[in-house]
Amino acid sequence: MRHLLMAAVLLPLAFGPAGSALAQSVSPAFQDNSSEAGRKAGNSQANAELFYMIQQLQGEIRRLQGRVEEQQNLIDRLTRQARDRYIDLDQRILKLSEKVAEAPASSPEATDSDAEGNGSAVKTRIYRQPSDEERSAYQEIQTLIHQEKNYDQAINGLYDFIDEYEEGDLTVNAYYWLGEVYLVEDQLEQARQAFTIVATRYKDHRKAPDAVYKLGVTLDRLGNKDQARSRMETVIEDYPGTRAAELAQNYLDSGSS
Numbered sequence: 001m002r003h004l005l006m007a008a009v010l011l012p013l014a015f016g017p018a019g020s021a022l023a024q025s026v027s028p029a030f031q032d033n034s035s036e037a038g039r040k041a042g043n044s045q046a047n048a049e050l051f052y053m054i055q056q057l058q059g060e061i062r063r064l065q066g067r068v069e070e071q072q073n074l075i076d077r078l079t080r081q082a083r084d085r086y087i088d089l090d091q092r093i094l095k096l097s098e099k100v101a102e103a104p105a106s107s108p109e110a111t112d113s114d115a116e117g118n119g120s121a122v123k124t125r126i127y128r129q130p131s132d133e134e135r136s137a138y139q140e141i142q143t144l145i146h147q148e149k150n151y152d153q154a155i156n157g158l159y160d161f162i163d164e165y166e167e168g169d170l171t172v173n174a175y176y177w178l179g180e181v182y183l184v185e186d187q188l189e190q191a192r193q194a195f196t197i198v199a200t201r202y203k204d205h206r207k208a209p210d211a212v213y214k215l216g217v218t219l220d221r222l223g224n225k226d227q228a229r230s231r232m233e234t235v236i237e238d239y240p241g242t243r244a245a246e247l248a249q250n251y252l253d254s255g256s257s
Contacts (some may be wrong), residue, residue, distance in 0.1 A: 124204045128168030137161055139168045140179070151181050169205075172198060176207040179214060192218045199231075209235055209244035215250065 018087040130138065141161060158178045162171060179194030195218060198211035216231030232248035239245050 209239035213244040
């Protein structure tokens with residue numbers, strides 16, 4: 001009986017170390033497999049998220065490229081329209097200056113001398129006075145020129161003004177300022193044409209002295225020194241006492257010609 005009791009006590013002790021060793025040998029292997037599976041799952045999720053982010057970025061890049069192409073197409077279209085607009089404007093003012101050059105004296109609006117030759121009195125025409133709407137439109141153009149320095153838009157506005165409003169006092173001003181803006185933009189031939197219209201067709205207008213003087217300045221910059229000098233002399237002779245005549249005299253005195 002005593003032997004059986006001892007065997008019962010010793011048997012667990014004998015198998016105890018072996019059981020513990022077996023348990024220890026099995027547990028790390030299970031833990032390693034579990035960790036490896038976890039790492040693979042984590043890597044797979046990270047790759048999926050990275051792929052999703054790349055897809056999003058590629059989609060955003062495509063959208064931005066599309067918008068850039070749209071903007072470029074718009075810029076190209078506006079550039080073509082502006083070029084066509086300027087070609088049209090230049091042709092229109094050229095036609096006007098050609099008409100003035102061809103028959104300035106035949107125009108019913110030109111300044112006329114006394115038909116019977118009784119004296120040298122000049123018939124000064126009365127220019128149509130602008131409406132409130134016309135004044136407002138003109139003032140907007142002046143703002144573009146003097147405050148905003150937006151000369152391209154001012155040129156468009158001046159042509160529209162000349163087209164829209166019947167020939168009158170501010171119409172002559174519009175021609176004059178067209179010449180001024182073209183002169184600032186160094187578009188000398190267009191400036192010459194605009195000043196010629198005022199100097200020839202509206203020689204009795206208050207802007208005429210300034211127009212003749214600026215025509216001389218433009219001719220000088222074009223290299224036509226003799227013509228420039230002739231215009232300056234015309235200002236002094238036809239419009240004595242004016243600021244334009246004073247400037248013309250300064251030009252001649254300086255020897256610019």
